[in-house]
Amino acid sequence: MTTVEHAVGATGASGRVGLNRQSITGLVFGLLGIALLAGVAPAISGNSRRFNFEPPPDPAGIGFHPPTWVVAIGVLFLLTAVLGFAPPEARRWASPARLLSALAVIPLLLVLSLALSDNPSTNIVNLFNESLVLATPLALGATTGLWCERSGIINIGIEGTMLAGAGIGYMTYATIGDAQSTGWLWFSILISVLAGGLVAALLAVLSIRFGVNQIVGGVVINLFALGLTGFLRSEVIVKTGITTGVGTSEFGLPLLSEIPVIGDQLFRGKPIYWMMYLVVIGTWLVMFRTPWGLRVRSCGENPHAAETLGVNVVRIRYQSVILGGLIAGLAGAWFSMESQTRFEDNMTNAAGFIALAALIFGKWTPWGAFGGALLFGFSRALGTRLQFLGVEVSGFEIPSEFLQALPFIVTLVVVAGAVGRSIPPAAAGQPFQRSK
Amino acid sequence: MNGARNANAGVGRAASQIHRVLTEAWRLQPLYVSLYAILLSFVVGGVLISIIGVNPFTAYWALLRGMVGGGDEIAGSVARSVPFIGSALALAFAFRAGLFNIGAEGQLLAGGITAAYVGALSWMSDLPGFVAIPLILIAGTMGGAIWGGIPGVLRTKTGAHEVISTIMLNSLVLFGVRWMVNSRDPVVLRDTESTVPRTDPISDTAVLPELVDSQPVLHVGLFALVGICFVVAFVLKRTTFGFEVGTVGLNPHASHYAGINVNRVIVASMAASGAFAGLAAASEISGTNGFFQPGTFFLMGFDGIAIALLARTNPVAIIAAALLWGSMLSGAPLMQQEADVSIDVVRIIQAMVLLFVAADAIVRYLFRVRELDQSPFKATSIEGAV
Structure with missing residues (x-):
């Protein structure tokens, strides 16, 4: 494994042409943001939808307007993208923004799925519990x-x-x-x-x-x-x-x-x-x-x-x-x-x-x-x-x-390793023999 | 005094000479561990069978007759073994390159679905058999090769370990084919007239000719997979690429400094590995099933690991090991029928075979088998791969 990385090191570095992981992530969020603002938000139904917090009858919940939420999350993605390319002094905001954007994918999925459904409401507390x-x-x-x-x-x-x-x-x-x-x-x-x-x-x-x-x-x-x-x-x-x-x-x-x-x-x-x-x-x-x-x-x-x-x-x-x-x-x-x-x-x-x-x-x-x-x-x-x-x-x-x-x-x-690389414990998989 | 010692030494020398000649001539030494491992596994299985109150000899006799008790049984056993040759070859080839391809399971699915898709295309029925059959086999091989190549590329480009990425890819392709085969809205590849989820039947022209009408059918795919084994043996032994694969497997560092393009070898080995699995799947689709069902290939990739290790990654020995594997599965139903022993006993025995082959220290200790100087198992350097 080490050799391969060794050997890849040279090609990998030149292949990236100055694009580091942050910029790639920024780019992805940027494209997603544009897609949400320009493509998804105008296309989905503007009818109001509702997240319920308890089972019927007469559940507590919040109503919302799906396109507004999509636009809000799209703007958040764009901000993250901009911060990814920002000058170094503004970079300290980039990392929390990425985390926030990554987490925003979950409400985005929920909003989109409800907007695309015929049902006006769904119980999200129950979904979370499931x-x-x-x-x-x-x-x-x-x-x-x-x-x-x-x-x-x-x-x-x-x-x-x-x-x-x-x-x-x-x-x-x-x-x-x-x-x-x-x-x-x-x-x-x-x-x-x-x-x-x-x-x-x-x-x-x-x-x-x-x-x-x-x-x-x-x-x-x-x-x-x-x-x-x-x-x-x-x-x-x-x-x-x-x-x-x-x-x-x-x-x-x-x-x-x-x-x-x-x-x-x-x-x-x-x-x-x-x-x-x-x-x-x-x-x-x-x-x-x-x-x-x-x-x-x-x-x-x-x-x-x-x-x-x-x-x-x-x-x-x-x-x-x-x-x-x-x-x-x-x-x-x-x-x-x-x-x-x-x-x-x-x-x-x-x-x-x-x-x-x-x-x-x-x-x-x-x-x-x-x-x-x-x-x-x-x-x-x-x-x-x-x-x-x-x-x-x-x-x-x-x-x-x-x-x-x-x-x-x-x-x-x-x-x-495209986003936040995951690296295993160094000695995982290696058999160990006691020193004599 | 002096003479006696000389004579003693002479006898000793002669004995060792004979021993050497015998082992050289029969080359049985490398087989000892595998044979003893099989023996030991059957003993463990026998104990289990006696625990549930059945005479293990009765059960094993039925198993044996189910495996090779007659022409149909033998043909059925061979037929059952054919895909295992491919999946084991997939593992063995990757082992040689120092890679652990536990994605054969997924590569079989990828190859199988591609073969089934190509085989069911409407214009396939217009083609003559000698075009359609190679086409479906190539399609499956390509499907497997691409799915196997991805972890190779990921490893060389990003350093993602192939064990981890193939586990992910296995799940991905499983969900993918399940959707393609299950979905009714939209219909992707599902045969809408069938009650069970499966793809459309392939065109008659793409069906591999049958050799024996056994259960399952023995078809010409046997020759394709056995042939590939010999081709791989030749490639590994006699070609530059084979040499590079073996060298990278032994020591990627040294290979790199010797001027071998390690990355290229890794990607090519993974793709080739996937191709073998894909070919096995395509031959199953074309010769046995005639359509694709995800369950067909369940565990076949993991069994490949056991077979490849049992054969000590030797492509020709894989044929024998796969025959043993497939015929045990093929004979098990008769054992269940006659001795009322669950067919899962065979699964347990097979797991034990893998255990004893992998933990050869146990076998060597029990049967006092010497360690070989140049154990091919060590040479695969799968220890260092992870």
Whole structure:
């Protein structure tokens, strides 16, 4: 990799002809801004639309005039573009402007989709809540990846770890608790978590003890989990005759769920959803605020330097990978015992890979990864909502696949470094051998 | 005293000589790890089968008969293996260049949808078979090559690692083809008369001739993919480009200083890699299915990793490894039918094969296999790629 960059260095620099990343971003926003002002704003319907904050009947909300909003966001984009080319002394405003513009894409999408729909209003608090709920397994999976990669182990087996957690947990629930009893439900979620840890331990042994290529190790996990859960489903779960059961139930957070209008929608949720926040906050605290977290990060950046300072790199890597696996197991439990109460083959359906994308999008930081997961969750929720609203552009429905694919394109752009380059931990993927 | 020692040394020398001659002659040494890995995986699978109360020998006997129990079974097994040759070749070629192409999954989809699109074009039915068939195969190959080339370009131009970019591209193409195949409004490529989402059937002229009417059909695509394996073996061994690919795979730094255009080799290897996957997909579309369905290629790209490693990235050995892989999948239903063992056992065994081939230290330790001085697995330098 280094060579390639080395070799590219020369061609890359001359190829850019003085255009740095800021100017490219500025250019993109400039073009978008012009398109919004000149193309989109005059074209969309001027009828007033409404964002509701609660379900009908008689919901609270705000009405708005779509073209005005489009013009406002277009002007913001143009400003960002101008600041991108501004003299250096004005540059300090460029960065916050870029961030603001990037965030403005979300209201823009909402305004546009409602303007293009026949429905005059939609509940956006509920949409936001759906995004958060759908982000649960992605945020957990991204946190798994964070723990592994920050300690220097690339984990593309998140998908398989989740699947194993989902399958083994539900199998336990179906066989012991008949998928009905709450006590056994919690026990089964614990089993899910432990199963995730166990699968991750396999990855850890392969990549740390045997020095197996970590990508191959991840593929082993994915294939193995798919086979194992399929086997368990047909040999155990199907034979119990239980197809569905009682999953985790919603509860409201005390006080917060009492807030009028939004409280009941935003602060009611199921337990694994709430645990997701604890895991993200806990990860951030432990990884960035404790000595052990510092050691984990040092193992991912420069294991040999860490070893020189007396850090037991091998042990730290085992601990982080297994910790990550436990988190992925919890994400698995979300699939088979919270989102739905059953198990299907390949139930996670590439969520592990999406989580990986969220991690990369978030530049290997806990909050970034959470943001990435939220973005992916939002695009999925919005995709469903658009179909529900029947949004049409010149007679064609917008396929939900487009919106679902959008975050992957954004991640690809981020990895390629066109906008805010994402760089992995330096030692991720490198096998470590103790100095003799 | 002296004589005895001499004799001893003589015997020792003779023994080592014989051992050397034997291994040289049969060249079995590189196969040991793979063979033992397969054996070990079946043992693990057998344990699993006995846990659910079935005699593993009964199950394996049924599996074996499902794989090679008769003419139809053999033909079916070979037919099932054909696309795996392509997907494994995609991985192996990239490995040789020090690249990890886990995007074969997506390249298969890209190649498949292109082939299905070209095959269903209205003017295809006017063309004679000897034009239409190469056309559909080339279309699929090109589709795969372009989708495989993108991560190569991204890596050389921006430094984005191919493992990450191919994961993104896999998802992108999956959403893309799903939309094309599912969408009714607008109709993109969906066959509107079909109840399941799939593309229009390809023109009759573009269908690869059938060899044996087995399940699945064994078609001429077999020769195309086996042929490509030998071509790749020749290219890697005897041509300048092949030498460059191997050198870049071993040490990109040294290659750069030796005057090899590393970037060009990387892009070309990724595109070639994607082309093999695309060809495999096109041959499936043209010979087996006659239309495109996204589910057809599920896991085929990831299986390619296992097959390529089992064959130690040797293009000719891939044929054998892919045959094993495909025939196990093809034989599994009989095992389920006769011994009442879930076909997923085969999946578990296959994952175990990959595990033991990758973690060859386990196998070497258990079976006391010496490490080769020049292990081809090491030479692929996939360790250094990431």
